[in-house]
Amino acid sequence: MNEVIAIRDRSEAWKAYIKDNSKLCPWVTDPGEMTKKTCVKQAYKYWPKTDRLEKAIHYLNTESDEGLKLTSVSDQPATDAALARGWSSQAKAAGTIEALQAVWVSGLEAIKQSKDMAAYEQFKAAVNNRKAELEQALGIRQKLDELMAWSDITEINEAVHDLILTAHALGPTLSYLVIGSPRNKIQIRESVARMFQSECLA
Known part of the structure; x- marks a missing residue:
């Protein structure tokens, strides 16, 4: 509903009514119908286009004084690809x-x-x-700092060296518990496995 109100506030008919309350507009006399029409006009953007519908929407926007005054493509400021690329590169x-x-502060201002x-x-x-990448890396670094503090290790190289030796000593099965990345695994309950087996053998 907030979007409908925002669209109403930008319409020429509503602006005229706000300036002079004696000039009634459809938003005042038929708010329910105008709300429905606004929803339809917004949804129309996602519908298959037809000539008849295009003409109707164009009329509402330009001739009936109920729609929004749209700026033409030529009136819109050109996009500066180099500006976006430059600041995005600095962010990365x-x-x-x-x-x-x-x-962010400097780029936003520019x-x-x-x-x-x-x-x-x-x-x-x-x-x-x-930001998401840095926060993830920061979380990993904090965990490494904690591991180093628990073992009184001051050098990262020493911590990594000890982790590798410890994981390797556990063997191929248990080492997975130390260094294996989480994977999405399907856990099948034993009862389900037995039922499946009995069905296959029947």
Whole structure:
């Protein structure tokens, strides 16, 4: 419903009514019908296009004074691919959360001045992806620091060396418990296995 209200607030008819309450508009006289129509117009974007439907939507947007005034493609600011690529590259190269934050602040300011929404979305995605990578790496590093502290080890090389020797000493089966990455395994209960076996042998 909030999206419908936002669309209503941007419509020319509603703006005119807000300026002068004596000029009634369909949003005032028939709010329920206007809500339905707005939902249909939004859903239409995902429907198969037909000539008749295109003309009807065009009329509502341009001739009936009920729709939104859309800017033409030529009126929209051009997308600066180099701007988006440059700041996204800096985000991907950030080595710490703090460095990434600094890139975000600087890049946001530069992109805001260009008013390039496409560049903003690309930059934002790059920052979010890099943030997730850094947070994951930070979690692994914290676990390594804890392991080193438990064993009074100060050098990472020594910790990795000891982990390898310990895992190898466990043999091929038990070493998996130490260094094996989690996998999605299907666990079949014993009762189900027995039932399956009896069905196969019947």
